[in-house]
Amino acid sequence: xxxxxFGDLTRAGLAALAAFVLLLLxxxxxxxxxxxxxTTIILYLAFVGQAWNLMLGFAGLLSIGHALFMGIGAYASAxxxxxxxxxxxVGLIVGGGLAVAVGAAISALAFRFAIGGxxxxxxxxxxxxxxxxxxxxxxxxxxxxGLFLPVSAESRQGFDLFxxxxxxxxxxYVIMLLCLGAHALCRWLLTSRAGYYWRAVRDNPQAAEALxxxxxxYRMYAVMVSSGMAATAGVxxxxxxxxxxxxxxxxxxxxxxxxxxxxxxxVGTLFGPIFGAFVLTPLGEVLTWxxxxxxxxxxxxxxxxxxxxxxxFWGIAVAAIVLLQPRGLWPWACKRLGLIRAPEDREEGR
Amino acid sequence: MERxxxxxxxxxxxxxxxxxxxxxxxxxxxxxxxxxxxxVGVLLPRSGPQAQIGIDCQRGxxxxxxxxxxxxxxxxxxxxxxxxxxxxxxRAQAEKxxxxxxxxxxxxxxxxxTLAAAQVCExxxxxxxxxIAAVPSLTDQGYKTVFRNFPxxxxxxxxxxxxxxxxxxxxxxxxxxVVMIHANDTFGASQADAAFGLLPKMDMPYTxxxxxxxxxxxxxxxxxxxxxxGTNADAVWFISRLNDAMALCREMVKQRWEPMGILSSGPGxxxxxxxxxxxxxxxxxxxxxxxxxxxxxxxxxxTAEFTKQFPNLQLNTNHAHTFEAxxxxxxxxxxxxxxxxxxxxxxxxxxxxxxxxxxxxxxxFNEKGQNTATRxxxxxxxxxxxxxxxxxxxxxxxxxxxxxxxDKRA
Numbered sequence: 001x002x003x004x005x006f007g008d009l010t011r012a013g014l015a016a017l018a019a020f021v022l023l024l025l026x027x028x029x030x031x032x033x034x035x036x037x038x039t040t041i042i043l044y045l046a047f048v049g050q051a052w053n054l055m056l057g058f059a060g061l062l063s064i065g066h067a068l069f070m071g072i073g074a075y076a077s078a079x080x081x082x083x084x085x086x087x088x089x090v091g092l093i094v095g096g097g098l099a100v101a102v103g104a105a106i107s108a109l110a111f112r113f114a115i116g117g118x119x120x121x122x123x124x125x126x127x128x129x130x131x132x133x134x135x136x137x138x139x140x141x142x143x144x145x146g147l148f149l150p151v152s153a154e155s156r157q158g159f160d161l162f163x164x165x166x167x168x169x170x171x172x173y174v175i176m177l178l179c180l181g182a183h184a185l186c187r188w189l190l191t192s193r194a195g196y197y198w199r200a201v202r203d204n205p206q207a208a209e210a211l212x213x214x215x216x217x218y219r220m221y222a223v224m225v226s227s228g229m230a231a232t233a234g235v236x237x238x239x240x241x242x243x244x245x246x247x248x249x250x251x252x253x254x255x256x257x258x259x260x261x262x263x264x265x266x267v268g269t270l271f272g273p274i275f276g277a278f279v280l281t282p283l284g285e286v287l288t289w290x291x292x293x294x295x296x297x298x299x300x301x302x303x304x305x306x307x308x309x310x311x312x313f314w315g316i317a318v319a320a321i322v323l324l325q326p327r328g329l330w331p332w333a334c335k336r337l338g339l340i341r342a343p344e345d346r347e348e349g350r
Numbered sequence: 351m352e353r354x355x356x357x358x359x360x361x362x363x364x365x366x367x368x369x370x371x372x373x374x375x376x377x378x379x380x381x382x383x384x385x386x387x388x389x390v391g392v393l394l395p396r397s398g399p400q401a402q403i404g405i406d407c408q409r410g411x412x413x414x415x416x417x418x419x420x421x422x423x424x425x426x427x428x429x430x431x432x433x434x435x436x437x438x439x440x441r442a443q444a445e446k447x448x449x450x451x452x453x454x455x456x457x458x459x460x461x462x463x464t465l466a467a468a469q470v471c472e473x474x475x476x477x478x479x480x481x482i483a484a485v486p487s488l489t490d491q492g493y494k495t496v497f498r499n500f501p502x503x504x505x506x507x508x509x510x511x512x513x514x515x516x517x518x519x520x521x522x523x524x525x526x527x528v529v530m531i532h533a534n535d536t537f538g539a540s541q542a543d544a545a546f547g548l549l550p551k552m553d554m555p556y557t558x559x560x561x562x563x564x565x566x567x568x569x570x571x572x573x574x575x576x577x578x579x580g581t582n583a584d585a586v587w588f589i590s591r592l593n594d595a596m597a598l599c600r601e602m603v604k605q606r607w608e609p610m611g612i613l614s615s616g617p618g619x620x621x622x623x624x625x626x627x628x629x630x631x632x633x634x635x636x637x638x639x640x641x642x643x644x645x646x647x648x649x650x651x652x653t654a655e656f657t658k659q660f661p662n663l664q665l666n667t668n669h670a671h672t673f674e675a676x677x678x679x680x681x682x683x684x685x686x687x688x689x690x691x692x693x694x695x696x697x698x699x700x701x702x703x704x705x706x707x708x709x710x711x712x713x714x715f716n717e718k719g720q721n722t723a724t725r726x727x728x729x730x731x732x733x734x735x736x737x738x739x740x741x742x743x744x745x746x747x748x749x750x751x752x753x754x755x756x757d758k759r760a
Binding site: 041146 | 397434469492539
């Protein structure tokens, strides 16, 4: 099992992974509130990035409306908790189930009529927008005025995992486990029959079909797994932020946000979305810090504004990566640091 | 050679990573507070879609520094934060500012971002003085550290009706029918809902004949204006943002729709760019909004300093409410005599400011941290300016009602 999950890693790769997990585990012990908050955002982006990557990277299906599935999970769990007092696990089952059903319906509709490529992407945007407008008018979900989760003073200081009410450290560990769990799931899926079929369908659907792969079914599986993962992220989001507004949750910006980490890290790679999230956000922060420090040391004037620099940097970084490392930073880093075995070694290893 | 370069690169990566972690973990110590200064975190959307509004709010904060010092309040030191118009970032930035040692936080203009920051403040026991955010739940969630001097959505809607009554009584002419045209976004739809819900309880002289919503990003709003004109309503009530307000007004002129008056309870119809671009066609519009009282002594000092610092800009609600949030924080610090957040919270709960800048009897918070006495104003566009017409105590000019026809303007 271990060999199946981590058989592609070299010793250096395994050591790096262990060090990474260890660092994540001990981080709350010494990090400031801000670092913990930023790392929570990074892990959240890494988690949703993996969900999105499963569809495009593994199965070759481009979604630009993934906020739809995340939003369904968020709204379902928040509604059940705020209005009926049901714990998030119920919200996860209902919201996750609903997101998977919606994902299945969209994919059935698309693949039944052979809608693929950018047209499939447009379909996902259309459904996300359609859902946003629907939630805008859904009074029982708070409509445009938002849906709020009750937060008591005691719950903010506690560690109630069952109701997901507690301190930021608790949310940090929850999203960390989700992120690492998603990574293990993706590794397992990729080495399963479905994973091989997905890659075959992604690389050459006609050839895969000719070899007997049911591309309709396996594409649908990819959408369903990915939408379920996105809905799980939505449940986390709802309980961490405690307020949901349709124009923020279902926005195209949120869908695009989910794609950034995998694009930077490497679409189709296992660790790329996590690596991308850990590169993008801290680099933006370091850049902001560097400008503030230069101003403090009076090396540059106060007229140089820090605001928006991070966004500008993200734009430049994505453009540079697309031009210079179109396969993403993770494959490049792996090659340089020798973290993954070459494919021929792997075959020998099995 | 290749091996060497690879080794060097690995080392640099590790060194770079370690440096990045070290620098990010070590608390950044720009401008540590002096004992006598109150360190205020000013958290605003300075980049992203709301960047212009965030920058505008900062102007109000900049004006407050000099005015409050001249009025004998303790000195303020700002630590600036940018929400990037994103609640996730707002939460992280609130943490960052608190890590940097702020004593009080102010912001964040937008309800979603303010709610995210409020959770952090509550957790860390740092007072949050809200400058602008209208969602009622902000002060309904039982937070002990949140203080809001801005009216809630329902308060704004109620005031819009009451101010209209004053307007119609003073002018001696009231519409019998009104058509509502609003942007279909969070703000527009919630305001429209509140107005329709309140109308039966407000004993108004008119009824709503139709509600027309539109996509605020749409370029062409001719169909909406045609539909509105077709209702033959006596007056039209808009809830719009800037670009759609300009498009709607131009379309009204084009289609020669001249109702008794144009009412607005959104930000678009009184903004500087609207006044500049629409010229005389932008005149006579009446907006019902949280505003400042130009007749108060503190407002006069604020206006004088604002004109000095920003001679080409007009004072607006973003400036006034951010200014007042800092006045509240400074006043609490003056009374508390210490920067200890618990003492500041205690002082904020006992706030009773009479000489403030916004409309109403002053600043006093209820047990939820909401100033329930703060009121909105009716302002009217006049030749590129926006004088107050109601309430009477804050009025600068008499109202022009009904509005003048499009070709009867000088």
